[in-house]
Each structure stands twice: as structure tokens, then as C-alpha cells.
Amino acid sequence: MNESKSSPDWSSRHCVPCEGGIDRISADDASQYLTELPDWSLENDGNQITRKLNTGDFQTAIRHLNAIAKLAEAEQHHPDLHLTGYRHLRIVLTTHAIGGLSENDFVMAARINQVVS
Numbered sequence: 001m002n003e004s005k006s007s008p009d010w011s012s013r014h015c016v017p018c019e020g021g022i023d024r025i026s027a028d029d030a031s032q033y034l035t036e037l038p039d040w041s042l043e044n045d046g047n048q049i050t051r052k053l054n055t056g057d058f059q060t061a062i063r064h065l066n067a068i069a070k071l072a073e074a075e076q077h078h079p080d081l082h083l084t085g086y087r088h089l090r091i092v093l094t095t096h097a098i099g100g101l102s103e104n105d106f107v108m109a110a111r112i113n114q115v116v117s
């Protein structure tokens with residue numbers, strides 16, 4: 001395992017436009033990356049990462065949702081956002097263009113952590 005995989009410092013990076021043509025990140029590498037992002041889990045055979053945020057109330061959930069939407073537009077990488085039970089937010093990241101995980105998903109996860117903290 002190389003140094004960049006153990007300390008990628010995702011939050012200092014930005015998403016790179018992706019329209020395919022790159023390899024999906026393997027489930028093994030994704031698990032390693034998630035040691036830096038403990039609120040996130042690997043799902044769907046290693047093709048997506050998710051975070052659940054149980055906020056205190058509807059307004060807080062909407063505030064987080066709007067902050068994530070603004071970030072997604074700035075980075076041009078867009079998570080699926082599920083708001084259920086009026087205050088439970090589930091965030092799903094995958095790279096549609098490759099049908100799996102790219103570095104963009106980990107950059108977004110780290111940046112989402114910053115905007116919802």
C-alpha cells in the first residue's frame with residue numbers, strides 16, 4: 001500500500017470532471033480510504049459510499065441538504081440525497097459515468113463532512 005492511499009487528504013482536493021474512461025476504485029482501496037472517513041460506509045458491492053445523518057429537526061436537515069447541494073454544484077459532482085422521517089438524511093455517493101467509485105466520491109465525502117459539521 002502506498003503513502004497516498006493511507007493519507008490522501010481528500011478535503012484539500014477538488015473533484016475533476018469525469019465522463020468515463022477511468023477505472024473504478026476497487027473495494028479494497030475504497031475500504032482503506034474510508035479509514036480516513038469513518039462516518040461513511042461502503043455499499044452496493046463496493047460501488048457506492050453512504051453516510052446517514054440523523055439531524056435534530058426538519059429545518060436542520062434542510063439546511064444540510066442545501067449546503068450539500070451548493071457544494072455539489074461547485075464541485076460538479078452530485079450525491080443522491082434522501083430525506084426521510086422528516087429529519088433523517090442519507091447521502092449516497094457514486095460516479096455514474098463509471099458505475100462505481102472514483103476519487104471524486106471521496107473528495108465529496110470529505111467536503112460534505114466539513115459543511116455538515
Ligand SMILES: C[C@H](O)[C@H](O)[C@H]1CNC2=NC(N)=NC(=O)C2=N1
Pocket residue numbers: 016017018019076077078079093094095096097098
Ligand atoms: C462532466 C461532469 O463531471 C459530469 O457530468 C458529472 C456531473 N455530476 C456527476 N455526479 C455524479 N455523482 N456522478 C457523475 O458521474 C457525475 N458526472
